[in-house]
Amino acid sequence: MSKYIIMDSSVGECEGSLFADIKLKDENGKIIYFTLIETDDKPILYKTNMRITHLVTEPDYDPEQLEIVNATKVVYKGENYNALFDNSHSFEPFSAIRCVIHLIRTFPDCLIFSQELEGKCIDEIDIPKSDVEVSFQLEK
Numbered sequence: 001m002s003k004y005i006i007m008d009s010s011v012g013e014c015e016g017s018l019f020a021d022i023k024l025k026d027e028n029g030k031i032i033y034f035t036l037i038e039t040d041d042k043p044i045l046y047k048t049n050m051r052i053t054h055l056v057t058e059p060d061y062d063p064e065q066l067e068i069v070n071a072t073k074v075v076y077k078g079e080n081y082n083a084l085f086d087n088s089h090s091f092e093p094f095s096a097i098r099c100v101i102h103l104i105r106t107f108p109d110c111l112i113f114s115q116e117l118e119g120k121c122i123d124e125i126d127i128p129k130s131d132v133e134v135s136f137q138l139e140k
Helices: 063-072 082-086 094-105 111-115 131-139
Strands: 004-014 017-026 031-039 042-048 074-077
Touching: 004 094, 004 111, 017 094, 031 094, 042 063, 042 094, 063 074, 082 131, 094 111, 094 131
Parallel strands: none
Antiparallel strands: 004 017, 017 031, 031 042, 042 074
């Protein structure tokens, strides 16, 4: 398994939706972003090579670009998080996904946690379980 360093992260709210992303760099220098957008507790997870939060936060941004990203970069879209946790082995590194879930589910209290991530290895961070992760585990 590759080692991923957190370059930065962001979290916020726009028009009733919450969003969080995390920028990772692997040991070969490849950049990966995981972006999570949650509306009415329904998550959409993206995996891209560039930051895409501006597609949902800037009202004058080209909607065609958002359609392209939605058609090609969505790795999970669901009514809840259960299937995402069920298929955690499909996502590397899953700890990055747990991190963006934690950022969204604890917003705005997560801002200090978010600031402390930069420069750390994602697998060496103690990421608290989010409410949706705890609920999922209780259901199993």
